[in-house]
Amino acid sequence: MSKNLRTYLNQVKKLLPDQIKIVDKEVEPEFEVSAIIEKLENQGESPMVLFNNVKGSKIPLLINLGANYDRLALAIDSDTKNIVFEYGKKEQNRILVKEVSTGPVKDIILKGSEINLNIFPIIKHNAEDAGKYISAGPTLMKDPDTGNQNLGLYRLQVQSKDELGLFINPANHGFLIGEKYRELGQKMEVAVLIGHHPTVIMSSVSKLENYGGELEVAGGLMGEAVEVIKGETVDLRVPAEQEIVIEGIVDPQLTRDEGPFGEWPRYYTGRGERWFIKITAITMRKNPIYQTVMAAHDEHNILGALPIMGSLIRRIKAVLPTVTNVNLPLSGGGRVRCYISLKQHSDGEAKQAAFIALAVVPNIKHLILVDDDIDVFNEKQVLWALSTRFDAREDLIMMKNCIGSHLIPTAFDITKQKHGNMETKLIFDATRNVTPHLNGKPFPKMARVPVEIVNKIVPEEYLKECTKNFEE
Amino acid sequence: MSKNLRTYLNQVKKLLPDQIKIVDKEVEPEFEVSAIIEKLENQGESPMVLFNNVKGSKIPLLINLGANYDRLALAIDSDTKNIVFEYGKKEQNRILVKEVSTGPVKDIILKGSEINLNIFPIIKHNAEDAGKYISAGPTLMKDPDTGNQNLGLYRLQVQSKDELGLFINPANHGFLIGEKYRELGQKMEVAVLIGHHPTVIMSSVSKLENYGGELEVAGGLMGEAVEVIKGETVDLRVPAEQEIVIEGIVDPQLTRDEGPFGEWPRYYTGRGERWFIKITAITMRKNPIYQTVMAAHDEHNILGALPIMGSLIRRIKAVLPTVTNVNLPLSGGGRVRCYISLKQHSDGEAKQAAFIALAVVPNIKHLILVDDDIDVFNEKQVLWALSTRFDAREDLIMMKNCIGSHLIPTAFDITKQKHGNMETKLIFDATRNVTPHLNGKPFPKMARVPVEIVNKIVPEEYLKECTKNFEE
Structure with a gap:
């Protein structure tokens, strides 16, 4: 059995049962889902939540998976204390993808007029977002020079039933690859990957040397190869265990108005002219789970931070x-x-x-x-x-x-x-x-009570309730 | 009934009963008391503790009174949320001291050969402290130019049964007053005040304009005049409700080796030549309570911070x-x-x-x-x-x-x-x-879910336990 989103959800249910909640009640995709998550966050709570009944869609919505380090530690088989070190170590030990010929992501294949993003419970996250956004769909593309697949996490705005605005930070590898296609005068094939074992989305945020290598990092993090399968309409190898894959084409000569969108610094920023994806196929499991990241909130910050911390410790350690x-x-x-x-x-x-x-x-x-x-x-x-x-x-x-x-x-x-x-x-x-240095002396010591005495203390052996009345 | 340490302790017992603990077990003054407080602090707990049986003394020891803002808020009749604002306001509304002719601080009067600091449960706080220190004894002195009484909190090292090393930060008013006496070639009378309503020690840390005024600030904070009474051997007016007063003389021409002592930055610093007090009398209540501050730990930081924050908001607000x-x-x-x-x-x-x-x-x-x-x-x-x-x-x-x-x-x-x-x-x-500014635009808005929707959400109405088994 390969690892995937479902094996992970069962693991959370078993090992961190308080951290996964279900909502069966019908909810609005515009702000009711995100209001629940914000309210929980304001109360200091960070469960992941599966909404079974988002108005207008038959597909369940998973949100807030990445909103705490305990759950991310579980995904990489670590504990919270050692999570950064472990991420860095596993990121180093990459495992090559394994090509397979069948997989659940091909259960349903939609092409041509069947393509319709509205079947998904895509939500509007924050009050002044330009529209509904896919925020947990890392985008796969190929470096035209090497043929290596590169995976990066970019925001995707629903612009019509078969078009997605694509905004890539100019400092990211994905942008530089898009620029290569633009200079070559070619179109770029892409595949948006929604819903898999959390190591896949984490790998898309890792800071890797050179272009590509993310799915191999996901393998290293999971401890087993990511199984991949040929795309239907694009020459890309997509994960066979994925819940949903959106295949499409970007013409990097063309742009459209995109944004604003509530981003990780918790401001609306970034309206401008950007590339967009013309969807060529949607493939998915029989009963797929759609996943989103709660943008401009804790999940956005935490899920984005761990892979970078792991990459950083690995790359600093090398020096x-x-x-x-x-x-x-x-x-x-x-x-x-x-x-x-x-x-x-x-x-x-x-x-x-x-x-x-x-x-x-x-x-x-x-x-x-x-x-x-x-x-x-x-x-x-x-x-x-x-x-x-x-x-x-x-x-x-x-x-x-x-x-x-x-x-x-x-x-x-x-x-x-x-x-x-x-x-x-x-x-x-x-x-x-x-x-x-100063006065030619070593840096002063910290003032503490002798540690061997503190270690022996059991406060309960001393402290009693105060029943005394103080004579005034 | 005037406010004093006992009225305050009864108030804590009534309103914050979990925050006052008693220890009847015999404890060592050298590190056992402080080890208990450090252990509690490491566990995130900050009760005040009354030790009834410190080895070598018949007098109880109170420690950690100032280790959290809830208790300090209670002392100034505020709540924790408004504590800084309230401190600043009350510090502004000073109440003149009221001279009285009798008071409990005169229950016991020790002079000459009766003077012996060893009757008190004075503790050694941190591993490399130079010795036992009185850390909750604000020192009263008189500005020789105006006759105004100035109160400041300085560390006091037990150097013999009737001598205390006195270290005043050169930036403090107390140091500048001592320097005046030194330049005049005169000795300086002092009174060390131990154990009173917490507003007295807080006032000694306030940042006031000019020399003196602290006991009037204590009155403002308490909402009633501090009653004062003539010293026995010094021409100073000491609080009549004080638990213990140590009167003495400083010759600012003379210094002695003092320190190191674990200070508020949580390092040992400050060994050097300093002034010292020659004790001329000790006056106290019949059954006094001796108080100390847990140096280089949370109490030291918190008790020291509030008066300064209150003074700051008052003085900033004026501008x-x-x-x-x-x-x-x-x-x-x-x-x-x-x-x-x-x-x-x-x-x-x-x-x-x-x-x-x-x-x-x-x-x-x-x-x-x-x-x-x-x-x-x-x-x-x-x-x-x-x-x-x-x-x-x-x-x-x-x-x-x-x-x-x-x-x-x-x-x-x-x-x-x-x-x-x-x-x-x-x-x-x-x-x-x-x-x-940038692009001629106002600063961007924060990305939030519409507040009117968030406010209506009651998460418990949505969230259910996850009992589903995810088909893998």
Whole structure:
């Protein structure tokens, strides 16, 4: 039995039963689904939810799968504590895809006039989104130079029953591949992959060297080869266990108005002229499950952060083996802020990690380096290091006019008067000096109660309820 | 009945019964008490604890009173949400002290050979502290120019049965008063005040204009005058409801080795030559309660932060009435990091708040300005504003060679080779532009689900347990 979305859902049901909920009640695709998720998020809750009855569709909708690290850890057979390290390790151990001749994704094949996106429970996520969006459909395409398949996660706007607006961040590999087709004067075949084992969508966000390799990463993360099968109308190999595949053609000479859409920084940004997909076929399982990501909310931030953290630790480790952990915290939308811990052996060494991270992830704007006694997933500890082990005069580096994210409202263009792709990056080196420095002394010790005494304490053996009345 | 420590303890017992615990078991003053508090803190618990049986003393020990904002809110008759605003307001409405002729602090009077600090359950807090420290004894002294009484919270090291090392941060008013006596060639009378209604110790940390006024602030915070009575051996008016008063003399020409001591940044710092108190009398209640602050732990940070936040909002409001809240978060030890929210009407206006804050609180090193839609007590929100509404090129101000805190390990002197009082300050202006800017447009809106739909959602009406088995 190959791993797929269903094997994963059964696993969650068994091991994290409180984290999967069902809604049988009929709900509106426009805002009722997303309002439920936002309300839960406001209450600090993050279950994944399967809506069985979205008005206008017979297909169930799965949302919020990626909204917490426990569930993503389960998907890569790790625990939450070691998730970044494990992701990086498994991303390294890629497994080649395995071609098969039949698979459930071919249960139903729709072509020509049968193509109709309206059969799916596609929702409108946020109040001022330009329309309904497919937000959990990584898009497969082929590098025209090598023939390698590249998978990336881009937003897809429903523009008609057989057309999808396609917006790719110009810093992404998918955009550069599209540009190759445009320069060649050719059309680009694509396949949008909806609903599979979560490692497939995670792999589409990984930061890999060169074009392609994502489905091999998904294999590494799952621990088994992704089975692929020939597309119906495109020369691409699509996963055989996929719930839904949308095949189509992009003519990169043509664009259309697309956006706005609530993006990961939690703002509406990005209206403009973009490519679009003309759908040529839809193939799917008999009773498919449609999946979406809750855009501009926790799921968007968390699902997007883990693969990048995993890629980062792998790529930093290749240069600096003493890196111990990486976090892209929610406070930075899982992209903007980056905390890296490491065991530093020479003064200045920590910055090597910063250089790699900035090179690999253009979205990182504020990068904080800390020693390995700091837990990068404990934001209070990271900021405490910044408060007490960092002085800006020597430890802050500002880099003007770097490429960043156009989704950040303050990003600018070269004129500084227009919105654009450029941002100012900061490296905060909050590691302690390795060599004795001020007064020729080592960095001071933390003030703690002797640890051997604290370890022996069982508070319940001491504390009693206060029944005393204090004489006034 | 005047308010005092006992009326407050009865109030906590009644209104926050889970937050006060008793320990009857005998405990060691060296590390057993502090180990229990550290263990609780590591578990995320912060009760105040009354130890009835500290080895070597018949007097009970109260610790951790100031370790959470709920209890401090109760002390100033506020709630936790409005605590900063209320503190600032009450600090403004000072009530003059009221002189009385008798009071419980005179129940027992010890002089001459009867003076012995060893009767008190004074503890050693952290592993490498130089000795036992009184950490909850604000020290009263008189400005020789005006005769006004000044109260400040300084660390006091037990150096013999009748001598206390006295370390005052050179940026504090108490230090400047001591310097006046030194220049006059006179000795300085002091009174150390231990155990009263929490507003007394809070007032000693307030940031007030000019010398003195703290006991009048305590009155304002309590809503009634602090009753004071003549000292036995010093010409000072001490609170009549105090548990314990230690009277003494400082000769500011003389110093002794003092420290190290685990301080609020959670490092050992500050060994050096300091003044000391020669005790001339101890006066106290019949069955006094001795109080200490858990140094270099949450209580130290929180109890120290609230009065400064209250003073800050009051003093910023005097310049910029649109300030909405101030937080000195635990991530900065309640001193180093400062988050200020305000409703900005003109671009650049927010920085006025920063200037006041930096002038009033030398310990502030990293100051973040945010709009009033951000909750400054929600660190994730503050950092999200920094991630998406701030670009360092235009919004970061670095100020080198400012006076800061010598307790911060990275603080330096003018040579940059020695530890000292100087730090580099940063202002991060993470407010949105008021005037339309990039592309001539207003700052973008946040992406949210329509609020009127979210407000109507009751998740329990939708969500059901998942009992479905997913066919694989």
